[in-house]
Amino acid sequence: MTIAEKILARASNKKRVRCGEIVNAKVDIAMSHENAGLVSKNFKKIGVKKVWDSKKIIILFDHRVPAESEKTASGQKAVREFIKEQMIRYFYDMRAGICHQILPEKGHIRPGELVVGTDSHTTTHGSFGAFATGIGATEMACVWATGELWLKVPETFKIEISGKFKRWVMSKDLILHIIGKLRADGADYKAIEFYGETIEHMSIASRMTMCNLTMEMGAKAAIIPPDEKTLNYVSSRTELPFTPVYADEDARYEKVYRFDVDGLEPQIACPHKVDNVKIVSEVEGIRIDQALLGSCTNGRLEDMEIAAKILEGKQIPMSVRLLVIPASREVYLEAMKKGYIETFIKAGALVLNPGCGPCLGAHQGLLASGERCISSTNRNFQGRMGSADSEIYLASPAVVAASAIRGEITDPRRM
Amino acid sequence: MILKGKVWKFGDDINTDVIYPGKHLAIFEPEEMAKHCFETIYPDFLKKLKKGDIIVAGKYFGCGSSREQAATCLKYAGIGCIIAESFARIYYRNAINQGLPILVCPGISKKIEQGHTIEVDIASGSIKNLTTGEKIQASRLPEFILGIISDGGLIPYVKKKLKRNV
Structure with a gap:
């Protein structure tokens, strides 16, 4: 199985899953920002009194900080009240930063886990070996109520990168180049796994940029197999145990792409x-x-x-x-x-x-x-x-x- | 569920920012959201929209942000269903979760034009262009997705499910 298949199999309590299969997966981390206001509004409609797990929901404000309007201020206030009422443990208000930076910084991202966020760029967290994907506010309300979500098991593209970046050329240039080649819908519904020496040499930050932007070619998740760099970063920030997941040797990839960065110019x-x-x-x-x-x-x-x-x-x-x-x-x-x-x-x-x-x-x-x-x-x-x-x-x-x-x-x- | 309506035709890659601008994301009331569909780029849309109108679009409709307001606003503005060559992943889920019928139909852009009247059977995916008489077949929705749509969206669907489990 691919990494995506393995994580979704584990999350849905199955030995094996197949591409295209719809599974009911148990979520490990559920992140929302200002749109937690819309999520909580929908949550109340379901009629469940308590969220499924107050330690697995992460909320912070980053989209409009400080509040740019009275409307936003009221929305943020309502979220604070909901958090108090539900005793949600991890709430950073506007004192942290952007959600996709804060989740790993504060130790909420672990390899092998299933992360959902009400933000499309949740794919960022695949850079730590998690299956991380963006969802809507209504389905997040159902995650808050049940801890579960239906997901279609995606096919996986393998993308191998070789070569060494020239001076002033960054991982942003590489991922823009890839999007230009695969096009905006080139990976719609697909999971991506990144491999190769260039990825191995990349910093954690540069890897996050890669996985973040795979959303702009439609990816459902983009995963970098965890290496020593990943494990050191994650272990220094989380106290919870985790199990890194790697693809099987006979994992089936729908497509394999290769890119070389040796001659890559700024994009x-x-x-x-x-x-x-x-x-x-x-x-x-x-x-x-x-x-x-x-x-x-x-x-x-x-x-x-x-x-x-x-x-x-x-x-x-x-x-x-x-x-x-x-x-x-x-x-x-x-x-x-x-x-x-x-x-x-x-x-x-x-x-x-x-x-x-x-x-x-x-x-x-x-x-x-x-x-x-x-x-x-x-x-x-x-x-x-x-x-x-x-x-x-x-x-x-x-x-x-x-x-x-x-x-x-x-x-x-x-x- | 059989729907009949006039067509609004859009091209490829219509993104969520165009459907629902980021500056209105602080709005949580669906009726309010409905007042801002397509306002930046297609200001005529809301002026001429009639309840029950149908959107027919090219490939990758709804690409971009995960904001479900981009589906909610169209539902509450009166759009009956959306048919496109293909959809972006999150938009597809959001529309279903809002109980807004959505059909994938490769080749549809060539067969239906702005202002045509069409009839759509959501359950079977069959589309009839009443203006030209042509019949078109969209991909059938999986049973459980049809279930969510016929319940009126994910919230009523989950409520029902939770009740059954008690």
Whole structure:
């Protein structure tokens, strides 16, 4: 069996499962953010008094922090009341950061487990060897009530990566390149397993970026088999036992893809689709109004580090707004200790509190008609970050930083 | 369940941000959600929509976010069902869980145009284009999914199930 099949078999108390089979799976971790408000509203309709397990539900606020409107403030308040009433143990309010950074940071992600979250980028947690997938608020309400969820066992794609990244080329460039080749629906309903020397050499943060963005080619889950790096990270943050899961030698993969990063150049997803991927040098010189460094995709310490290296001692022109949003408080504090935050502020950036920022178009830096943003985030859909007549280009933190300095899309290798 | 309605035709890759903008995610009342479907890119949709209208779309309808508001808003705006060449995974689940009928029908975009009137049998997946007379067959929904839809969504379905188990 593949890793996905093994985890779903274990979760549904079966010896074997087959692709296409629908199983009733027991959930290990259930995460919600502000939409916990909608989940709890639906939960109350079911008529069950207590949630199935108050230690397996994780809630935090990240999408609109601090509340950008009275409506949001009321929603967050209602969630706090629900949490108190249900005695939900792990609630981080707005004092942690983005959900997909916080779950592993606070030790809630373990290899071999089944994680569901009311957020599509829940696929991120497959980077620790979990089967992690996004679900809707109504089905989460049923998970809260019963601890179970129906899931179709997906076919698995095996993606093998070889080669060594050139300087200023990051895992973001690799995953954008893959999405460009497989297309936005290329892995719809599928699980992905990543293998190869490049993955083995990758940092935890870079792996998280890979699994996070597989959502943009439709993946249901994306899993990196846990290695020593994973086990060290997880063990240092959780006290609960866990069993890593690996694929059988005769596991069946629907497709096998191979990519080599030796000659890979910085990539960019052009408006308005994530699979509209080009080489940065093809679109260099396009003027930008805003540059955004952050998000569950690229708001981690190594992202701050590479951007700080590029921005060190430089000044951003007045024509550009650079927004920097560390993915968590832990990242923020580390970046501060290492001097990155000082570099950003001196360069002219606005450093915002950990959270999703303007990525989903709710607040903190929306775009006016005719404006263009280069962003380290994950979606460039028309109108997502503000006006329907604005444009979003997605790229790596290095490309974002280099572009902010020049005021136009820039290949970081030229800096 | 037999539905009859006028068609709203959409292309490929219609994403959740276009269906329901992120700025309205703080809204939890379905009737309120219904006021914002497609508002950024297709402002005419809500002005001309009639109860029972049917959406026919290309491939990968509902890609993007897990926000179920993108399914709820269409249901409460009056959309009777959605037929597409294919759906994004989470959207497909969300629509079913809301009790919004949804059918996968490869090739549908070439057979139905904006403004056509069609009749859809949700249980069998058979579609009749009343404007052209053409009959089209969509993929049949699995029994248990039909069960969720006929119960009116996942919440009533689970309520019923829990009652049985007591």
